[in-house]
Amino acid sequence: MSPPLDTIRFNETPEGVDLGLRVAGPVPRGLAFLLDAVVRGALYLALTLLMAFAGVGLGLMLLGFFLLEWFYPVLFEITKGATPGKSAMGLAVVHDDGTPVGLSASMIRNLLRVLDFMPVLYGVGLVSCLVDRDFRRLGDLAAGTLVVHRERRRPVAAIPQIASRPPPPGLDLATQQAILSFVERGPRLSTARRVELAEILTADTGHRGPAAVDQVTGWASWLARGQG
Incomplete structure (x- = not known):
């Protein structure tokens, strides 16, 4: 996890x-x-x-x-x-x-x-x-x-339209939620912060920098479409 x-x-x-x-x-x-x-x-x-x-x-x-x-x-x-x-x-x-x-x-x-x-x-x-x-x-x-x-009501953020990528097998529910939360919050984060958080989620895959952000976004696209 x-x-x-x-x-x-x-x-x-x-x-x-x-x-x-x-x-x-x-x-x-x-x-x-x-x-x-x-x-x-x-x-x-x-x-x-x-x-x-x-x-x-x-x-x-x-x-x-x-x-x-x-x-x-x-x-x-x-x-x-x-x-x-x-x-x-x-x-x-x-x-x-x-x-x-x-x-x-x-x-x-x-x-x-x-x-x-x-x-x-x-x-x-x-x-x-x-x-x-x-x-x-x-x-x-x-x-x-x-x-x-307190959570303020915000419009639901759309998952970017990019190619879906299957996440690593065996992800628990909390990690899947973290992936979706990362992409939904992305527009409110700086580039450096997005990279930092993405690298936490891709620690086991070795993706770094912008590649980590793209990888997590692809996973979120996969999960959001119910393909997981």
Whole structure:
């Protein structure tokens, strides 16, 4: 089986269908965190002014800050699938089987932000993301969740009209899906990236450079026409 393309993780549903999830790395997650920090900052300011005008005590104000800090992400994750920052970055939180995140999982992943934040600025969480193949921080590992890129509906890409070439025998389903995904995504990739990914898929055949791209495209044409 070939290595997965980029950060796509495949999960098999009970119906036997492989669901591809493109997990989000530290950079988009960090940008989403910064956007959420801006939103929370605005909410803190609004809450402070509101409570000041209402003349409430310090205890109620601290309670309001506590609820905002800890339940702001939970509320948005269980109702929208993502906080405003994650939504702006096209991200969503899901269970590791691809199903929408539930209340208990969202609570666990967000309460464990205390550990991920240590010793400062999410140091532990960043290390965890970098060493885990699915970029999960400790909260995600404990809750069984993933942060993934939301798939936007795009027109189905046509397989280039080139001569079909039978792929190597015995390819498993995941590799066949990777071949088709490579060709469908081709127009959005640079030439160098297409070559890099094609050479992963043709590692056993020895094709390199543009020849690898042509080889994989021929395989995709064969598979798309149901000849496999």
